[in-house]
Amino acid sequence: MKYMLMLFEQDTDWDAVPEAERTAALDEHAAFIAYLRGRGIEFSGEALRPSTTATTLRPAGPDQDLLVTDGPYVELKENLAGFYIVEAADLDDAVEIARHCPTGTGTEIRPLWGTGT
Amino acid sequence: MTDAVGTIAGAVADAHRRGWARVLATVVRVTRDLDAAEDAVQEAFAAAVELWPRQGVPDDTTGWLTTVARNRALDAMRRQRTLARKLPLLIVPGDDAPAGRETIEDERLRLVFTCCHPALSLPARVALTLRLVCGVPTPDVARLFLVPQPTMAARLTRAKKKIQAAGIPYRVPADHELPDRLPAALAVVSLLLTEGHTASRGAALGRPELVGTATELAEVLAELMPDEAEVLGLLATVRLAAARRPGRLDGDGGLVLLSSQDRSRWDRGLVEAGCELAARAMRRTVPGRAGPYALHAAIAAVHSEAQSYEETDWAQVVALYDLLVAAAPSPVTELARVAARSHVTGPAAALDEVAALATRLGGYYGVPAVRADLLRRLGRNVEAAASYEEAAALTGNDVERSYLLAQAAELAR
Numbered sequence: 001m002k003y004m005l006m007l008f009e010q011d012t013d014w015d016a017v018p019e020a021e022r023t024a025a026l027d028e029h030a031a032f033i034a035y036l037r038g039r040g041i042e043f044s045g046e047a048l049r050p051s052t053t054a055t056t057l058r059p060a061g062p063d064q065d066l067l068v069t070d071g072p073y074v075e076l077k078e079n080l081a082g083f084y085i086v087e088a089a090d091l092d093d094a095v096e097i098a099r100h101c102p103t104g105t106g107t108e109i110r111p112l113w114g115t116g117t
Numbered sequence: 118m119t120d121a122v123g124t125i126a127g128a129v130a131d132a133h134r135r136g137w138a139r140v141l142a143t144v145v146r147v148t149r150d151l152d153a154a155e156d157a158v159q160e161a162f163a164a165a166v167e168l169w170p171r172q173g174v175p176d177d178t179t180g181w182l183t184t185v186a187r188n189r190a191l192d193a194m195r196r197q198r199t200l201a202r203k204l205p206l207l208i209v210p211g212d213d214a215p216a217g218r219e220t221i222e223d224e225r226l227r228l229v230f231t232c233c234h235p236a237l238s239l240p241a242r243v244a245l246t247l248r249l250v251c252g253v254p255t256p257d258v259a260r261l262f263l264v265p266q267p268t269m270a271a272r273l274t275r276a277k278k279k280i281q282a283a284g285i286p287y288r289v290p291a292d293h294e295l296p297d298r299l300p301a302a303l304a305v306v307s308l309l310l311t312e313g314h315t316a317s318r319g320a321a322l323g324r325p326e327l328v329g330t331a332t333e334l335a336e337v338l339a340e341l342m343p344d345e346a347e348v349l350g351l352l353a354t355v356r357l358a359a360a361r362r363p364g365r366l367d368g369d370g371g372l373v374l375l376s377s378q379d380r381s382r383w384d385r386g387l388v389e390a391g392c393e394l395a396a397r398a399m400r401r402t403v404p405g406r407a408g409p410y411a412l413h414a415a416i417a418a419v420h421s422e423a424q425s426y427e428e429t430d431w432a433q434v435v436a437l438y439d440l441l442v443a444a445a446p447s448p449v450t451e452l453a454r455v456a457a458r459s460h461v462t463g464p465a466a467a468l469d470e471v472a473a474l475a476t477r478l479g480g481y482y483g484v485p486a487v488r489a490d491l492l493r494r495l496g497r498n499v500e501a502a503a504s505y506e507e508a509a510a511l512t513g514n515d516v517e518r519s520y521l522l523a524q525a526a527e528l529a530r
Contacts, residue, residue: 001205001284090208090286091236092294111283114205 002112003094009104028102045084136179137252142224149206161186233302241276318513346401350411353394357417360387372520409445431460464491482511502528
């Protein structure tokens with residue numbers, strides 16, 4: 001099964017973070033990726049720029065164009081900062097994988113809508 | 118004829134009680150779908166009601182039911198093969214999956230651990246366990262939790278859907294996973310026992326049917342995991358609660374607290390069995406690292422072994438509460454520790470500690486109830502009466518409320 005690990009953390013502008021801190025954070029992810037490769041787990045993932053750069057489209061009303069608005073869909077103190085999609089045997093395996101992933105303020109684990117086996 | 122019907126009905130009820138979980142647990146592995154398995158097992162029991170009067174009750178009722186249920190399930194799967202599945206199938210790891218586990222492979226345990234997965238909310242776990250492990254029909258599960266049947270049906274459907282959609286595996290956790298996984302299962306039994314012992318609402322002090330279910334589950338867990346300290350501790354607590362239950366009500370149905378119970382009314386056999394289990398639980402823990410259920414049992418054992426309330430080994434009780442607060446921090450446990458400690462260091466010091474806890478336990482009737490007892494022991498009767506009244510207003514249990522109001526009335530005289 002495929003799962004998305006959604007990494008939540010306080011909005012961070014990584015461009016403004018001191019280099020040593022940024023390197024340390026990247027190293028944690030490098031270690032996680034090494035773990036995934038070591039276990040032969042199929043994966044993909046990306047880091048997101050902060051929610052201050054987000055743009056949201058909302059329905060403006062019947063027969064109207066979608067409205068372009070500034071900001072994320074929901075204003076939160078912690079935002080989605082990045083994600084991995086991993087192939088796991090089951091939820092227990094996905095949880096085990098997520099335990100190895102750098103954790104900000106929380107990691108949401110969601111099964112992808114698969115066709116099942 | 119009536120006798121024969123009664124015998125068959127008894128045989129079916131007996132098979133249901135002893136076999137339901139085993140049959141369902143086996144059929145789930147065939148269907149890999151909880152709803153489909155449940156339907157098939159229900160059909161098998163319906164077939165038993167129909168066929169056993171004519172064919173006789175089979176020697177191995179669980180085996181008979183399993184075969185029929187499995188065949189029904191296979192038929193249904195053949196019929197539905199063409200239909201698109203909305204849900205992924207249950208993940209059933211191979212038999213070698215729970216590596217490092219040699220002792221048990223009872224099918225029921227898979228069912229328990231799947232229903233009690235920590236990724237499910239506690240109410241969902243409780244409902245699923247009652248429905249799938251204990252075979253309690255959905256309307257009865259709803260009644261046990263005082264919610265409308267559609268609400269309970271929706272809760273059960275949602276939980277089953279999550280198991281399959283989120284890929285909660287149908288397996289027994291490996292030994293190294295048990296410390297993480299066991300508490301979620303034990304919490305289900307514990308919740309049933311607590312609510313059964315003293316109902317949070319209603320006219321009766323307890324709910325015997327919930328106690329019965331908790332007892333069955335604790336027995337099954339102890340049978341399947343006889344070496345787990347926490348499981349033994351939970352079963353010990355079940356036994357000791359049962360032992361002392363006859364002393365909790367007086368002749369008029371009024372509540373009698375531990376301090377005034379007639380200990381000759383306790384079931385001595387159950388006290389001994391419970392204390393023995395509690396001791397075994399503690400022996401199986403790493404010193405200083407006992408879990409909450411073993412510690413709860415140890416506390417109950419100290420109380421049960423005392424000849425009278427006055428002779429209780431309070432220092433021992435307090436020491437155990439210290440360990441319990443460290444192992445499973447909770448303000449309710451802290452309150453119990455304060456109450457126990459008041460028998461060592463006196464009620465005046467305890468009064469300050471209760472005040473410190475009050476803000477963290479707002480709305481919990483135990484706070485004014487403990488305060489009332491301390492005030493009474495200090496001879497501050499007017500304040501004690503007011504605290505009893507405050508506690509009475511906060512409890513939803515009629516028997517408990519009557520007791521608290523009676524105390525208030527007595528002190529106000």
